Amino acid sequence: MLESALEALQMILSPEHLIWLVVGVVLGLILGLIPGLGGITGMAVLLPLIVGMPPASGIGMLIGLNAATTIGDTFPSVLMGVPGTAASQATVVDGYPMARKGLGNVALGAAFTANMIGGIIGAVALFLLIPLARPLIVGIGSPQLFMMALLGMSLIVVITRGPIAPSLISAFLGMLLATIGSAGMTGDYRFVGEIVYLFDGIDLAVLAIGFFALPSVLSLLVRGTAVAEHMPYSRGGVLRGAREVVVRHKRLVVGNSLLGTLLGIVPGIGGSVIDWLAYGATKRLVRTDRDNFGKGDIRGVIAPEAANNAKDGGVLVPTFMFGIPGSATAAILLGGLATMGVATGPTMLRPENLYLIFMFVWTLALANALGAIGSAALAGPLSKLTRLKPYSYAPFLIVIMLLAAYQSGVHWGDIVLVVIIALLSWGMQVIKWPRPPLIIGFVLGQGAENYLWISVSRYEWSWLAQPATIVLGVLVIATLAAGFAGSTGGFQRLVRRAAGRFLPSKAATTRDREGA
Amino acid sequence: MSPKRRGLLATAVAATTLLAITGCGVTNQQGGGGDGGGAYYEGERITMIVPFDAGGASDTFSRMLAGYLSQYLEGNPEVVVENVPGGGQKEGLNRFERASHDDGLTLAMGSGGILVSSLIDTEGVEFDPEGFETVAAFGGGMSIFGSVEAGVTSLDDLVTGPGPFFYGGMELNASEAVRVFALEQLGIAGFTPLMGYDGGGSVTAAVLRGELSMGNVTSSHYLNNVLPLEEDGDVTPLMTQGYVVGDEVQRDPAFPDLPTMPEAYEMVTGETAAGMGWDIYRAVTTAQTNLLRNYWVHGDAPQEAKDALHAAMAQVVVDEGFLEEAGQLLGEEPPVQLGEEAEASLVAARNLTPEQVQWISDYIDEVSSR
Numbered sequence: 001m002l003e004s005a006l007e008a009l010q011m012i013l014s015p016e017h018l019i020w021l022v023v024g025v026v027l028g029l030i031l032g033l034i035p036g037l038g039g040i041t042g043m044a045v046l047l048p049l050i051v052g053m054p055p056a057s058g059i060g061m062l063i064g065l066n067a068a069t070t071i072g073d074t075f076p077s078v079l080m081g082v083p084g085t086a087a088s089q090a091t092v093v094d095g096y097p098m099a100r101k102g103l104g105n106v107a108l109g110a111a112f113t114a115n116m117i118g119g120i121i122g123a124v125a126l127f128l129l130i131p132l133a134r135p136l137i138v139g140i141g142s143p144q145l146f147m148m149a150l151l152g153m154s155l156i157v158v159i160t161r162g163p164i165a166p167s168l169i170s171a172f173l174g175m176l177l178a179t180i181g182s183a184g185m186t187g188d189y190r191f192v193g194e195i196v197y198l199f200d201g202i203d204l205a206v207l208a209i210g211f212f213a214l215p216s217v218l219s220l221l222v223r224g225t226a227v228a229e230h231m232p233y234s235r236g237g238v239l240r241g242a243r244e245v246v247v248r249h250k251r252l253v254v255g256n257s258l259l260g261t262l263l264g265i266v267p268g269i270g271g272s273v274i275d276w277l278a279y280g281a282t283k284r285l286v287r288t289d290r291d292n293f294g295k296g297d298i299r300g301v302i303a304p305e306a307a308n309n310a311k312d313g314g315v316l317v318p319t320f321m322f323g324i325p326g327s328a329t330a331a332i333l334l335g336g337l338a339t340m341g342v343a344t345g346p347t348m349l350r351p352e353n354l355y356l357i358f359m360f361v362w363t364l365a366l367a368n369a370l371g372a373i374g375s376a377a378l379a380g381p382l383s384k385l386t387r388l389k390p391y392s393y394a395p396f397l398i399v400i401m402l403l404a405a406y407q408s409g410v411h412w413g414d415i416v417l418v419v420i421i422a423l424l425s426w427g428m429q430v431i432k433w434p435r436p437p438l439i440i441g442f443v444l445g446q447g448a449e450n451y452l453w454i455s456v457s458r459y460e461w462s463w464l465a466q467p468a469t470i471v472l473g474v475l476v477i478a479t480l481a482a483g484f485a486g487s488t489g490g491f492q493r494l495v496r497r498a499a500g501r502f503l504p505s506k507a508a509t510t511r512d513r514e515g516a
Numbered sequence: 517m518s519p520k521r522r523g524l525l526a527t528a529v530a531a532t533t534l535l536a537i538t539g540c541g542v543t544n545q546q547g548g549g550g551d552g553g554g555a556y557y558e559g560e561r562i563t564m565i566v567p568f569d570a571g572g573a574s575d576t577f578s579r580m581l582a583g584y585l586s587q588y589l590e591g592n593p594e595v596v597v598e599n600v601p602g603g604g605q606k607e608g609l610n611r612f613e614r615a616s617h618d619d620g621l622t623l624a625m626g627s628g629g630i631l632v633s634s635l636i637d638t639e640g641v642e643f644d645p646e647g648f649e650t651v652a653a654f655g656g657g658m659s660i661f662g663s664v665e666a667g668v669t670s671l672d673d674l675v676t677g678p679g680p681f682f683y684g685g686m687e688l689n690a691s692e693a694v695r696v697f698a699l700e701q702l703g704i705a706g707f708t709p710l711m712g713y714d715g716g717g718s719v720t721a722a723v724l725r726g727e728l729s730m731g732n733v734t735s736s737h738y739l740n741n742v743l744p745l746e747e748d749g750d751v752t753p754l755m756t757q758g759y760v761v762g763d764e765v766q767r768d769p770a771f772p773d774l775p776t777m778p779e780a781y782e783m784v785t786g787e788t789a790a791g792m793g794w795d796i797y798r799a800v801t802t803a804q805t806n807l808l809r810n811y812w813v814h815g816d817a818p819q820e821a822k823d824a825l826h827a828a829m830a831q832v833v834v835d836e837g838f839l840e841e842a843g844q845l846l847g848e849e850p851p852v853q854l855g856e857e858a859e860a861s862l863v864a865a866r867n868l869t870p871e872q873v874q875w876i877s878d879y880i881d882e883v884s885s886r
Contacts, residue, residue, distance in 0.1 A: 137725075139725070200601060454712050
């Protein structure tokens with residue numbers, strides 16, 4: 001075993017492979033920096049270039065890119081309040097307020113340190129979990145996967161700020177959006193009308209750009225002022241952020257890294273869900289100053305950033321063991337490995353192939369370290385972005401995001417859909433409905449539907465009596481109950497507010513009449 | 517390669533990637549400059565429409581093929597892959613149909629499944645495969661394997677066991693419907709098809725844990741991922757969908773010892789696999805396995821262009837490097853059909869009568885409403 005580890009390390013440290021790793025990391029940072037573009041785009045574009053490359057180089061580039069994207073995406077999340085990728089949405093919640101207080105560099109420093117530690121813990125976990133992967137994956141059947149999807153949704157519903165009912169409705173709306181397209185179980189098309197574009201359903205990238213990225217930039221434009229209006233002095237730099245993580249919040253980093261890794265193993269829970277779950281769990285579990293979350297609490301930056309890099313290690317467990325890609329990027333990675341002649345699946349565990357796993361472990365660790373160091377070096381110059389007036393960069397961002405949306409499906413329908421979704425998002429902001437549950441509902445919805453269908457067809461209703469299902473079910477109910485208890489009268493408040501918005505007030509009615 | 521050149525290459529890769537990301541597409545140009553004067557494609561740029569997302573097996577295979585095609589086409593044109601996913605391939609093939617075909621600069625890839633499903637599910641179909649000329653059709657098999665955990669160690673266990681037996685796949689389309697039909701014909705006790713798994717890996721995991729008594733994956737997925745599980749004694753190979761040669765379903769070359777589904781039927785029941793259902797099975801299998809990945813030029817393209825493409829493809833499919841890469845990617849060298857042989861398969865796949873089309877459509881409805 002030690003021999004394999006050293007052999008892999010040797011391969012990774014040869015100059016040729018290091019160069020490719022650095023190429024991957026640099027590209028990843030750039031992709032992460034530009035809102036709307038992410039690892040999926042980069043992987044898809046790099047894929048044809050790695051055909052015929054030696055595995056160590058190709059793996060270096062792909063993993064480097066993947067790891068660095070989730071580091072680079074911190075910049076726009078913190079500095080502009082626009083998530084760089086879907087996996088850094090939760091970072092916006094506290095990172096952006098920190099930037100507005102002039103603490104942008106501290107937030108970035110904390111985020112990069114958390115990224116690096118998370119990534120390395122994820123890599124180590126990948127190594128440790130490989131022997132356990134089989135019982136884990138064999139033990140989790142469709143009923144359990146269904147319950148886990150429900151648990152994921154109930155957690156996100158409960159942790160979202162404000163009353164629980166709008167949160168729940170938002171999640172259901174996301175699930176409803178996920179049903180657009182063809183149903184795997186029956187092959188029927190649902191909610192597509194005559195529009196061929198909708199036959200394959202809505203693309204997550206298009207949804208994320210329309211729902212979060214575009215509205216954020218538009219609101220920057222509308223406000224018209226720089227993110228941090230006065231930055232007469234910068235209160236601490238990157239190193240202060242790093243110190244906060246390593247000294248004050250070490251348990252938080254380690255805990256969230258482990259959480260991210262474990263969630264990464266479960267196929268179908270992507271980065272966009274994991275960062276919210278980490279954020280929510282942290283907010284629930286901390287003992288001090290819970291109210292500070294959302295107002296620029298450094299812990300709100302550390303938690304999601306540690307988890308979203310740590311998940312990369314976890315995601316690779318099912319990807320390697322069974323060829324089940326744990327995420328969209330992992331699916332592309334699988335394709336890439338195949339072109340390089342690297343067979344995934346249970347053969348990877350055999351002694352003669354063990355070095356391959358070590359290669360991933362080392363590459364992941366190294367890529368995270370390089371990415372974090374590179375980002376820390378960029379933090380100074382890039383944090384000046386917060387002092388730019390939005391009109392100088394927002395149009396550029398909008399164009400890039402629309403391009404990214406178009407790029408994901410190469411169809412004009414993408415642009416139309418982004419605009420429609422942005423309007424929906426705007427509407428939800430106006431009536432103060434939380435938006436994260438919708439994305440989570442969308443991501444988990446399709447899996448939940450399929451797993452429920454399979455569970456019922458396979459076990460009728462006896463699956464409800466399986467011990468694992470019961471345990472997960474109790475957790476779901478407990479979570480929701482806690483949420484409802486925490487926001488008494490949430491539903492009434494919702495109804496009142498909705499009524500207030502939609503029933504025209506006297507003044508509006510008068511104005512309308514005058515206008516007519 | 518010297519370190520300096522490597523650095524340059526890295527920079528070039530970075531630059532290409534950035535260009536590609538900003539919407540310029542990815543090129544697969546292999547070497548530049550033409551050698552023969554006046555070659556049809558000299559200095560041209562061919563677009564190959566791939567109706568799938570970037571990164572999947574079909575896309576990866578197409579991009580690799582595009583590189584070789586560029587290399588063997590006289591005049592070494594660029595061959596650019598354009599991903600047009602959506603509408604279950606319909607978006608991409610509609611786009612192909614709409615493109616101008618007088619210059620032969622647009623090619624399209626499509627799976628065999630779309631050949632049949634565009635007959636059954638005509639919604640949104642604006643193209644007619646009869647007008648496509650096949651440059652090459654690469655085959656790929658389907659393998660059905662049993663779960664030892666669920667007590668299936670041989671075909672006999674499946675037929676004589678008490679059941680219920682669960683079969684799993686991804687989506688109940690025409691291709692899946694004929695497999696469900698064939699298994700049902702075996703008379704398996706309590707036979708229940710379960711659809712909705714999101715990939716070969718999920719099916720394999722469900723078979724491993726005994727949630728499924730048997731599953732279906734592509735032969736290449738089987739060779740890459742399931743074979744080690746078979747060696748460990750966790751799964752049992754049962755049968756394959758087979759390839760159609762002439763009018764006969766023949767064994768998958770990757771699994772010469774496994775019976776095809778019609779053979780399994782004959783072994784178990786002692787009867788010949790004949791009748792409407794089995795005729796449809798043969799037609800759909802032709803589309804599904806013989807014609808797994810088709811590369812088309814439009815029939816309206818200039819003859820010179822078609823000739824150049826056919827000539828280049830004939831060289832590509834015997835190129836050692838290509839065969840090795842294809843083998844690595846797919847786990848097996850894909851059976852390939854060129855020219856008339858491929859056209860014959862295309863006709864056989866689409867040669868369903870209106871009654872037969874109705875039969876599949878009704879069968880899918882019946883199975884999904886159980």
